[in-house]
Amino acid sequence: AIEHRLWPEIEKITMEQLHYARLGVGAGGWQLFAEDGDMRMYRREEEADGLVVDPLKACHVVKGVTGHEVCEIFFSPEYRTGWEATLEDMTVVEKVSKDTLIFLQTHKRIWPASQRDALFWSHMRRVSDDQDPDAHDLWIVCNHSTEHPDYPPNTGKCVRVYLTVCLVCQTFIDPPKDEDEIKRENITCKITYCSVVNPGGWAPASVLRAVYKREYPKFLKRFTSFCIDQCKDKPITF
Numbered sequence: 001a002i003e004h005r006l007w008p009e010i011e012k013i014t015m016e017q018l019h020y021a022r023l024g025v026g027a028g029g030w031q032l033f034a035e036d037g038d039m040r041m042y043r044r045e046e047e048a049d050g051l052v053v054d055p056l057k058a059c060h061v062v063k064g065v066t067g068h069e070v071c072e073i074f075f076s077p078e079y080r081t082g083w084e085a086t087l088e089d090m091t092v093v094e095k096v097s098k099d100t101l102i103f104l105q106t107h108k109r110i111w112p113a114s115q116r117d118a119l120f121w122s123h124m125r126r127v128s129d130d131q132d133p134d135a136h137d138l139w140i141v142c143n144h145s146t147e148h149p150d151y152p153p154n155t156g157k158c159v160r161v162y163l164t165v166c167l168v169c170q171t172f173i174d175p176p177k178d179e180d181e182i183k184r185e186n187i188t189c190k191i192t193y194c195s196v197v198n199p200g201g202w203a204p205a206s207v208l209r210a211v212y213k214r215e216y217p218k219f220l221k222r223f224t225s226f227c228i229d230q231c232k233d234k235p236i237t238f
């Protein structure tokens, strides 16, 4: 296949994000800011040119779904309106390959900041765990801001945000007694979600931090509940 112009960047950023997601939160100034059941949400307070760009890392454990299923739902455009509450509009601008799409998304305005949009490539892949070959495979979705000639930034009503996001999922199977078939009650998915969103233009630090504190826990809970609901009556996809 002919290599797409974005392929080298996609490969580099995806593997960097995989490495970053697998780093623990012990070092590096992470502060726990939200907890809910098995979900732990951490952030670092960081600014770039006076704009809040607080990196976020969330760890969650969800029973009854596989990492492949969770990443498939996070990646696929057809499910997004079902779980992304802050979305106002979404377009698939380009289909790079079956596992790589370019999205343009408009998010609901957060008063008093102006409305934001995001243009990013989204890439999904299975990664075999080189450290522990008998561990189950990892699945990753990586979203990273990009440019596109037909969608220049800041031309309409929206301020363009710049984001890098990854969702890394690992499936664990607790084998059922005497070789029965694996049921959903025997599977657990360990999820790490990382995001850095540069708001792209001025927005008060206090407002942004309040929005992230409110929106990220809601987002991850809504997303994982949606996954459980979507998968519960379907055959398991490993």
Ligand SMILES: CCCc1ccc(-c2ccc(S(=O)(=O)CCO)cc2)cc1[C@H]1C[C@H]1c1ccccn1
Pocket (backbone or CB within 6 Å): 084, 086, 105, 107, 110, 113, 116, 118, 143, 161, 163, 165, 195, 197, 199, 203, 208, 211, 212, 215, 216, 219
């Ligand atoms: C001023 C910043 C506005 C703003 C821009 C962008 C995003 C955002 C974009 C993408 C992704 S994702 O994980 O790639 C899933 C695909 O949608 C998550 C978040 C969120 C907010 C704000 C709306 C807030 C928010 C924060 C956290 C989660 C959801 N929404």
